[in-house]
Amino acid sequence: GQQVMQIPQYQHVQEGEDFTTYCNSSTTLSNIQWYKQRPGGHPVFLIQLVKSGEVKKQKRLTFQFGEAKKNSSLHITATQTTDVGTYFCAGRETGRRALTFGSGTRLQVQP
């Protein structure tokens, strides 16, 4: 079945440093979504990418979808303590109902 891998599992940065998490799918995706889960909370939708090579920005966050629609990345510029949490990518194969989540990257930001 479809597998979605995320690296790194964990990243600890100083406030103001940049952060990147990478997501790779074993199969081609119709779209990829990113979610953030704060400690003790539930996943919150950040963005969805649909087109091959798509790049979207939300303030300090930049999301990319690979040309082959099998990989994606999330880059945060100048991290803040409010960025703390676990970032999940989630991909859907064309024609499938299941949304497959990666195992997440936990971000810790040192003030």
Next chain:
Amino acid sequence: ETGVTQSPTHLIKTRGQQVTLRCSSQSGHNTVSWYQQALGQGPQFIFQYYREEENGRGNFPPRFSGLQFPNYSSELNVNALELDDSALYLCASSLVGGPSSDTQYFGPGTRLTVL
């Protein structure tokens, strides 16, 4: 806040028992999906309901079953509980056919502990 609510918040059961978890979808949403999230892992898709019918299922055994009601609220039932069923159970609603039909709006979850 997403407007998706779940009950109960926490639950403790013993092995072999049965449990029912409940979810109230965001207003206007017609689809509900259930996920199991083990500690330190990403959510795993259990199944999805659309117009009161199961519309897709992940790799979970038949003892995991569900219902969706005409008001789009939903239940997840788990029979013959096993220790490995201990997890956070998340309900997510979405609007199939809408402009962002794939976006999942998650509820706060039910923490199930099986002893």
